Amino acid sequence: MKRKSHITLDDIAKRLKVSRVTVSKALRGHPDISERTVKLVRKVAAELGYSPNFIARNLSARRSNMLGVVIPKIAHFFFGSVIEAIYNTAFEQKYETILTVSQENAERERKHIQTLVSMRVDGIIISVSQQTTDVEIFNWVRQMGIPVLFVDRTPELPVPGSSTVLVDDHGGAIQAVEQAIAVGYSKIAMVGGNPQINIGKNRQLGFEEALRRHGLPARPEWIVHGGFGKEDGYRGMMQLHQLGALPEFIFAATYPVALGVIEATKSLGLRVPQDIDIICFGESDMIDFIQPSLSCVVQNTQELGIKAVKTMLEIIDHSEESPERHLIIPTHLVLRETGIGEQARLAKAPHAKQIV
Amino acid sequence: MKRKSHITLDDIAKRLKVSRVTVSKALRGHPDISERTVKLVRKVAAELGYSPNFIARNLSARRSNMLGVVIPKIAHFFFGSVIEAIYNTAFEQKYETILTVSQENAERERKHIQTLVSMRVDGIIISVSQQTTDVEIFNWVRQMGIPVLFVDRTPELPVPGSSTVLVDDHGGAIQAVEQAIAVGYSKIAMVGGNPQINIGKNRQLGFEEALRRHGLPARPEWIVHGGFGKEDGYRGMMQLHQLGALPEFIFAATYPVALGVIEATKSLGLRVPQDIDIICFGESDMIDFIQPSLSCVVQNTQELGIKAVKTMLEIIDHSEESPERHLIIPTHLVLRETGIGEQARLAKAPHAKQIV
DNA sequence: TTGAAAGCGCTAACAA
DNA sequence: TTGTTAGCGCTTTCAA
8 A cells, every 4th residue: 555645734835836834824823824825725735635744743843742641451440441531631631642551561661651752742641560669760751851640550669750649548448447347347357459559558558547546456467468350359368268267357459359359258158248248449330230249449530530631731831840749539438238237238138229 | 840852863973973873873773883883872872861752753754653543432341452452462563552532422533533644653443433424534544545444343334445353243143142042042132232333233133144044033123222331231121121022032232231131120020041031242351240140242352453453564564555454353152151041050050150 | 924944853865 | 884965744933
């Protein structure tokens, strides 16, 4: 397939016997140009099927109107929703979003960041991989004068001059555990996640804080670290089971972890929530269909994406001032069939579920 | 935040007192340059924190190494998986993926396509919105000499010179319905989807074909059109119910439709699969957790994404030849607790579910 | 109101 | 092996 060389400003200019500059201005609605010329130019441009060359424009304008984004995964409810919000918000503000996916791999993350810098994006929004420990690359990006904003997941070490839009993991965990305590549980465990990464650490700190507030002992063997996936939940629950004394309630670090825990619990011949009750951090679109329907700490993914982009654009536009901004988006607890105590459950049971 | 003007080839060249071209070649490993110079150049580039300007390179090279992608939604299991495969495959081939999301809106789709052309992507991979009827924009892209490839969803009207990588919707529907027939059902309905779009049309054609093959009557009122969402399944089931005579088995056009159907069925006081059995087209990652676990026609999303990119790259690389390529990716039926008949179900029941 | 000149950072073709 | 010349398509500045 041969690629026709595209129509350029010059082509239009020649046709109208005016200069390239006139055409450029006319097309952009620059006030310099007379209405008549503008109309003429527009007409010819349309006739010729002119498509402005973004690349050339960027090169010349030294700003790209592109936002670079790096996320760990895409086929994933949480990131899928956040990214959707990012796209929509950026689109409204006439920004193009360049998305890259690290697959939870620090090396790939590095490469993507380099590419984004190469593309001269106006800012980089990133949710770091679980592997990421080295912050050198982020410092480098900052040195290049490109704003960096972490959403949801930040590196352990600080990155001077960067911004954050985070979920209130600490507060959310407290909400979940206090709900469990309110319903009468005292044997409470946490499964999944690890303190290597901020979200894991803060959820655990919240978990511990809630226990402390209510004078409950924190048994170290009842904090089962792992990843954030279903396998981790399954393994974690099995590990708890081997310990002998089972907890009554489990705070799962993520939604997939909860699914794994439930799977394991069932395979042990125990019932959820009667024998082992559970609340998890995070949710999914299938939430109303799993049995039992899970109560969870919901993260406002929309808000997260919107705020990430808006904050980034503010930083880009007010380039002189200090670039650091730090936002925390609150969570809220949604109660369904777990973590609500027997009475509430019985009261709920007779109702047919409603479609959402 | 002030943006440092980036280090350029010239900066490196000046430092070494060589020409810009030498540096350019050295950095790209061009065989012209001596090893010594290459090393020197690399060293200085690293010292200075040089990052090549992709934009400038593209402008000069007249090829962007970027693939444009337009999909209708992103927070959606099917598209999420396809896009992930697209990203990975493109990444391996050193291509950047520029993703845009139409939100099932034809106007937004148009704009995104224009932007992608403006960015001079080397090819556009698109899954059209449900609204899309006008193919003019695609013809325009073709005229610009940019290859167009439709994945999964194509427009109704043909686009000369475009390629397709599609799911075998027709065959998949037949698989599902023949399974139902094999298990002994004869009162079979289809819910969701509409013939406006290829995937809806072909699933319906497959549905009808399967009935015909087995001499079963196709009752028009048992094909309930709608969208592809949960609401549509709910509404469709309710509509069937109002008809009086209920079918025994429902072929749901998509996974969400199936969820809606199940929701509705339950709210009518009927059991799935005992009273109303069901198989659907498509799946989700939560599939093992819903009750009952749904049997479904699975689309190979990986394969779809991989083939889309590989086919596109072939077209780009062999630009002289005829650009049209047409692939169909087969589906396969995965049986779980629905659509398998009572005996199989009873045989299955005692086993604990395995984690996947 | 219009346009000429210069340059954004890079690469390809050709010369030295 | 290295460098010169000439763009890629556009925008900005400043003069006409």
